[in-house]
Amino acid sequence: MGRAPCCEKLGLKRGRWTAEEDEILTNYIHAKGEGSWRTLPKNAGLLRCGKSCRLRWINYLREDLKRGNITAEEEQTIVNLHSALGNRWSLIAAHLPGRTDNEIKNYWNTHLSRKLYNFIRAENEAPLPASVITVAADQRKRRGGGRGGVRRPAMKRQKKTTSNIVVEFMSSLNPESTTTSDVVEPSTSKEKERLPGSCLDNTMRMFGACDEGKSVGLCPNKESASSAVVLCPTEKRENESMGPYDWLDGEMMRLSYILDGRVVNPSGNGVVGVNEAVGTEKETASERESSSLSSNAADGELHNCSSSITSVFDDEWLDWNWVNGGVECHHQWELWNEGDNTFSRLWGAEKIEEE
DNA sequence: AAGGTCGTCAACCGCCGTGAC
């Protein structure tokens, strides 16, 4: 049971706005300014719900809206940001001046998700993350015929990014483009909570999965302590000036990548012991919680690992420490199940300052 | 030519966070 309707619906007009209504609303806002949406319709003489007025103004009537088709550059930005932020359309829209969240959402649902689906189908190689297939297939399914389509069950909130696939998909859209960087300001406490960057402190840089020299993820902006989206081939990113945290890039390259739920150290030492526990899908959280590992690994490899599990949005998180170049480091992994598969991803790495 | 199907996107709905009281 939700809240009561925001206004008395009886007698209020619904559906498409007429040019006359648009003019009334525009003139009123020009005279009185935005806000007080609840009382605005009455004061302006509109037989509309306040919410409807607000939506009409924000999504259509505002002067600063950019008209016309989404450009290739904007499309690129949308794909980049969606890969990192998921369906947080308002956040994505904040990075596209003149575009509204509704516009971007529609564009994604009608253009990009299908492109993504077709791209995935064309690739047709390794098994794909279930979340990608589900979203894309669901999108096709709703084209069931007739106007308005078929009501579909509420889509599960997207918790996972589909980084690698999206990176490659993005490259297929525009092979020339390699880097996008933006600042993301989480606006609400919930938003802050949901941003990966908030899982750890501001000294930590967040990355999604690395694959074939590419990486995607979030990292805090060291000046503003906000999160920045970085999406580019790793080799290019390494050439950028990233401030005092540059050492992590090389570390990321050495450290690990993920195959079939097993964490692998590409430096030549193969599967790291702790992954036996992490990658076993039947293992319970409590078993993982109690697991720990100590090794005599040389500097630069995993060392003094310990794990702890916390639950964040139905996922499990594994923290461990290791020594890199004599510096104690902390890494955090996200673990989740999709169907019969267990996936894991390195989310963060930080240098632990000695007190 | 007509009816069916598909694609687009404006608009609506329900829920949530926040601030005022």
Next chain:
DNA sequence: CGTCACGGCGGTTGACGACCT
């Protein structure tokens, strides 16, 4: 601290035009 109003957000619907058979 609890309640309420409000604004905002993301998911979904449905009108409408284009396209297909």
